[in-house]
Amino acid sequence: MTVIIISLLVVPLTGALLVFSFSESRKEFFRSIGLIFSLITFTQCAYLLFSDYARTNFVILSEYNWIQSYGLEISLGISGMSILLLLLTSLLVLVSLLSIGKNHAESKGFVGSILCLHFAINGVFISGDLISLFIFFEALLIPMYFLMGIWGGENRRYATIKFILYTVFGSVFIFIGTVYTSVISYGFNGSLAVDFDTLSNLALTSSQSKTLFLLFTFGFLIKVPIFPLHTWLPDAHVEAPTAGSILLAGVLLKVGAYGILRVSIPFFTEGFLTYKNFVAVLSVIGIIYGAIVAIAQIDIKKLIAYSSVSHMGYVMLGISAGEYLSIEGAIIQMINHGITAGALFMLVGFLYERRHTRNISSFGGIKSTMPRYAAIFLFTSFASIGLPGLNGFVGEFMILMGSFSSYKILTSIAAFGVVLAAIYMLWAYQRIFTGPINNEKNKDLKDLDTRETLSIVPLILLMLFIGIYPSYIEGFVVQEAGSISETIDLFKGLK
Amino acid sequence: MNNISEILGINFVVIGPTLVLLFTTIVLLFCTITISTPVYIKKLITFLGIIATLFSIFLKFGLFARDGITSYFSEKILLDEFSLVGNVLIGLVLFLTFNSFWKTSEEIDSKTTEALILILMSASGFLLMVDAENFIMLFIGLEIGSISLYALAGLNRGDQLSNEASLKYFLLGSLASCILIYGIALLYVSLSISGVYETSIAISFIGPENVPLTSFIGLIMIIVGLLFKVAAAPFQAWAPDVYQGSPTGYVGYMASVAKVASFIVLARLSAVSLRFILEKFNLFFGTVIILSVLLGALFATNQNDIKRLMAYSGVIQSGFILSGISSGVLGISASIFYLITYIIQLIGVFTVFSIISGQLSSNFEISNLSGLGKENKFLTLTFSTFMLGIAGLPLTSGFVSKFILITNLWSYEKYLIVIVLMLSTVAGFYFYLKPIWVAAIEKSDNSVEKIKISISDKFLLGFMATLTIYFGLLPDTLVNITQWMIENYL
Numbered sequence: 001m002t003v004i005i006i007s008l009l010v011v012p013l014t015g016a017l018l019v020f021s022f023s024e025s026r027k028e029f030f031r032s033i034g035l036i037f038s039l040i041t042f043t044q045c046a047y048l049l050f051s052d053y054a055r056t057n058f059v060i061l062s063e064y065n066w067i068q069s070y071g072l073e074i075s076l077g078i079s080g081m082s083i084l085l086l087l088l089t090s091l092l093v094l095v096s097l098l099s100i101g102k103n104h105a106e107s108k109g110f111v112g113s114i115l116c117l118h119f120a121i122n123g124v125f126i127s128g129d130l131i132s133l134f135i136f137f138e139a140l141l142i143p144m145y146f147l148m149g150i151w152g153g154e155n156r157r158y159a160t161i162k163f164i165l166y167t168v169f170g171s172v173f174i175f176i177g178t179v180y181t182s183v184i185s186y187g188f189n190g191s192l193a194v195d196f197d198t199l200s201n202l203a204l205t206s207s208q209s210k211t212l213f214l215l216f217t218f219g220f221l222i223k224v225p226i227f228p229l230h231t232w233l234p235d236a237h238v239e240a241p242t243a244g245s246i247l248l249a250g251v252l253l254k255v256g257a258y259g260i261l262r263v264s265i266p267f268f269t270e271g272f273l274t275y276k277n278f279v280a281v282l283s284v285i286g287i288i289y290g291a292i293v294a295i296a297q298i299d300i301k302k303l304i305a306y307s308s309v310s311h312m313g314y315v316m317l318g319i320s321a322g323e324y325l326s327i328e329g330a331i332i333q334m335i336n337h338g339i340t341a342g343a344l345f346m347l348v349g350f351l352y353e354r355r356h357t358r359n360i361s362s363f364g365g366i367k368s369t370m371p372r373y374a375a376i377f378l379f380t381s382f383a384s385i386g387l388p389g390l391n392g393f394v395g396e397f398m399i400l401m402g403s404f405s406s407y408k409i410l411t412s413i414a415a416f417g418v419v420l421a422a423i424y425m426l427w428a429y430q431r432i433f434t435g436p437i438n439n440e441k442n443k444d445l446k447d448l449d450t451r452e453t454l455s456i457v458p459l460i461l462l463m464l465f466i467g468i469y470p471s472y473i474e475g476f477v478v479q480e481a482g483s484i485s486e487t488i489d490l491f492k493g494l495k
Numbered sequence: 496m497n498n499i500s501e502i503l504g505i506n507f508v509v510i511g512p513t514l515v516l517l518f519t520t521i522v523l524l525f526c527t528i529t530i531s532t533p534v535y536i537k538k539l540i541t542f543l544g545i546i547a548t549l550f551s552i553f554l555k556f557g558l559f560a561r562d563g564i565t566s567y568f569s570e571k572i573l574l575d576e577f578s579l580v581g582n583v584l585i586g587l588v589l590f591l592t593f594n595s596f597w598k599t600s601e602e603i604d605s606k607t608t609e610a611l612i613l614i615l616m617s618a619s620g621f622l623l624m625v626d627a628e629n630f631i632m633l634f635i636g637l638e639i640g641s642i643s644l645y646a647l648a649g650l651n652r653g654d655q656l657s658n659e660a661s662l663k664y665f666l667l668g669s670l671a672s673c674i675l676i677y678g679i680a681l682l683y684v685s686l687s688i689s690g691v692y693e694t695s696i697a698i699s700f701i702g703p704e705n706v707p708l709t710s711f712i713g714l715i716m717i718i719v720g721l722l723f724k725v726a727a728a729p730f731q732a733w734a735p736d737v738y739q740g741s742p743t744g745y746v747g748y749m750a751s752v753a754k755v756a757s758f759i760v761l762a763r764l765s766a767v768s769l770r771f772i773l774e775k776f777n778l779f780f781g782t783v784i785i786l787s788v789l790l791g792a793l794f795a796t797n798q799n800d801i802k803r804l805m806a807y808s809g810v811i812q813s814g815f816i817l818s819g820i821s822s823g824v825l826g827i828s829a830s831i832f833y834l835i836t837y838i839i840q841l842i843g844v845f846t847v848f849s850i851i852s853g854q855l856s857s858n859f860e861i862s863n864l865s866g867l868g869k870e871n872k873f874l875t876l877t878f879s880t881f882m883l884g885i886a887g888l889p890l891t892s893g894f895v896s897k898f899i900l901i902t903n904l905w906s907y908e909k910y911l912i913v914i915v916l917m918l919s920t921v922a923g924f925y926f927y928l929k930p931i932w933v934a935a936i937e938k939s940d941n942s943v944e945k946i947k948i949s950i951s952d953k954f955l956l957g958f959m960a961t962l963t964i965y966f967g968l969l970p971d972t973l974v975n976i977t978q979w980m981i982e983n984y985l
Binding site: 066068134145160164172176179180 | 889894902906925928970971978
């Protein structure tokens with residue numbers, strides 16, 4: 001099992017090095033190499049899905065001495081939630097590599113950066129201690145910086161530096177939190193070890209727990225992003241290339257929520273109980289605010305970006321409610337949003353490659369020229385809105401059900417987000433696809449070709465599968481959501 | 496005979512590196528004055544001199560292993576962990592910068608030998624400085640080292656900026672030396688001591704609470720003199736102009752060697768001399784650290800000249816390194832780790848600059864880097880590694896050094912300093928990523944043309960970039976070395 005865990009890091013990195021070692025002129029190879037290596041990772045994750053670890057809490061499987069005199073170790077491990085997110089990551093990398101146009105697929109820098117990003121994201125989800133979590137969390141920035149900087153849109157300089165500075169600002173708090181935790185750990189164990197096993201045995205005082213919760217959660221919430229700290233997201237999405245957007249919305253936003261579920265709540269539960277109402281209010285504001293702003297957007301990508309703010313608000317509401325059902329719903333919503341938002345960004349990318357604009361008003365009536373595309377877009381929109389029978393419904397329903405007992409008014413307000421989602425998605429669909437074709441350029445648009453269809457179909461199937469048979473995916477997170485909510489209940493009882 | 500030399504502590508192995516460098520300069524001088532020697536012979540002599548220096552440093556380890564911490568030459572010269580690490584670092588700086596300073600010296604046709612002699616003499620001075628037990632010895636070493644550096648800054652006489660740099664460096668540096676020697680005098684007047692160990696013995700004898708104010712002022716003046724050399728704010732005014740004006744090929748050497756020597760001496764002062772009264776300097780050190788970090792970050796954000804940017808970044812890094820040194824013995828080990836990783840990145844960055852802009856250039860705008868990545872992949876890659884390392888991104892040594900340092904500071908409960916340092920790190924990402932953006936990402940019409948890099952340059956740059964990544968992934972060895980260094984002082 002250790003071999004597979006390590007190869008989750010080694011394989012994408014090897015792929016990246018292989019791509020970089022080719023000369024720039026061997027254009028036809030880059031995409032295939034990327035596909036092969038992400039397929040290997042995908043297979044490994046699928047294997048993990050059927051292993052014993054797929055339905056457990058976090059298990060540390062391998063440890064390495066990093067700085068011996070400080071007692072620091074790098075620990076790697078997995079859990080049910082990690083495996084689901086790893087699977088999502090490798091699937092999204094796979095389909096985004098398949099979906100990208102020629103100009104990106106034939107650049108070795110682009111494919112290499114995607115694989116480096118894959119490496120770093122995998123690292124986040126398998127790290128079993130705070131140090132390696134932080135290292136991979138920050139290492140994400142390097143490939144994202146180059147992806148957005150080199151292949152981004154017009155205003156990429158501003159967007160990239162904003163993205164980097166926001167994230168780094170957040171990670172400074174995580175960094176200080178890590179340092180604080182390791183100093184506390186030194187007092188107990190005589191070493192600075194901060195792996196998750198050690199952390200769960202630390203007896204923190206109430207004020208320590210509160211401070212640490214604030215430090216970690218603030219850093220992770222920027223990444224989620226939560227309402228007042230979300231402004232980097234629309235800019236980053238609009239300027240990032242399609243594959244970057246897919247991974248940004250699909251996986252990078254989940255890193256924040258994952259961090260909160262993995263670190264902030266289980267280890268600093270007392271702090272969580274103190275501040276959870278605050279987080280819940282912010283996330284409900286995010287749900288409604290994101291949805292309202294999304295209605296007013298004229299750029300499709302910006303619209304989906306704001307819808308992400310709204311959808312991630314649900315995740316945060318579910319997490320902050322702290323009930324068993326709501327946490328389970330939040331994890332499932334993370335997966336679902338990864339699939340739908342990834343699919344939507346991919347679809348927008350297809351349209352952008354054809355017309356080089358994302359302005360809603362420059363389209364209209366293209367259902368007649370691109371029927372297959374229109375059908376897939378509508379399907380994905382329904383999934384994103386949360387139509388029963390599709391995946392979006394499952395997570396949102398569980399979150400709203402679970403959090404109603406804790407936050408009656410907030411949950412009622414949050415439920416309106418679903419209505420607003422219908423407004424912005426369907427109205428956008430109406431403006432883009434229906435009606436007469438007014439713009440000459442739209443008359444000879446080509447429908448999706450085989451490659452493009454092939455890259456979107458897995459996501460569509462997943463949307464349907466999770467929508468119809470949600471208990472399959474639920475089975476992987478039952479244990480973990482249960483133990484998180486048990487910890488919370490335990491501390492509630494102590495209070 | 497043997498007895499007398501033992502009593503006086505005469506031991507030529509201890510000052511071996513200094514002697515070897517002196518001997519090399521004499522040979523070089525002899526070659527230039529008497530017979531017309533071809534350039535490559537001079538290069539060979541210099542290189543062999545540096546190798547011999549490294550070897551004689553190696554010999555000192557044997558002496559240390561046999562005798563432990565010992566004073567020589569009537570308690571003028573000290574052999575301890577600090578001097579050994581300082582020696583090794585100065586040797587390393589000489590070795591890593593050899594290529595750039597050789598090429599620069601070669602370009603100044605008529606003054607090749609002068610330039611080489613200045614460099615080797617300054618190295619010998621700084622070696623003496625890190626070995627010094629007596630403060631007067633320290634002053635002599637510092638002066639030998641600095642005066643050579645003043646001349647080195649102004650060696651490109653046709654360039655106005657170079658002249659300006661030299662004069663500024665000289666005037667402000669002499670002021671710093673005045674302050675230092677005045678501090679030594681005050682200390683001698685108040686406690687009649689002038690040595691590193693004497694100070695701590697005297698303080699423990701009269702008790703930390705009875706230390707007279709005069710000796711406090713004296714100690715602060717000594718520290719201020721050293722802080723001038725490392726360009727910590729508010730004593731940083733000379734750094735940007737000197738970095739900008741000096742021939743680019745020399746800046747890497749000048750910046751790193753002075754920093755190494757001064758920080759090693761500061762570390763020894765903190766571990767030995769100020770041992771019992773370190774808390775009383777908290778306010779002073781805290782002010783210097785916070786000022787350095789904030790002023791450095793503030794000024795670095797809007798620099799167009801990248802050498803000036805590196806100077807202000809140096810001010811920030813000085814604040815970082817000082818924060819560990821001023822907080823206690825464990826902090827010193829973190830600081831030395833930081834220092835080692837930082838000088839490797841610093842030398843790397845300036846090697847890249849001197850390859851791109853030519854050895855003798857003074858001004859080097861950020862826009863001169865534009866489109867570097869198009870034709871010069873290797874330079875861009877190494878340059879980005881060094882810059883990300885200085886910024887402190889994970890997977891590079893910069894992150895590990897920051898992590899160790901901040902952990903130590905946190906356990907010393909210096910929360911305010913930690914917060915200020917971390918804020919400057921965030922600001923740092925803004926201005927360290929800017930040159931990378933210009934070099935690697937931005938498309939430009941007049942991009943840098945393909946530059947031929949010599950094999951030795953390639954080797955050195957690759958070596959430094961590998962070290963930056965290596966210490967980021969597996970820092971254990973280097974941490975152990977820095978722990979060994981302070982283990983006797985715990």
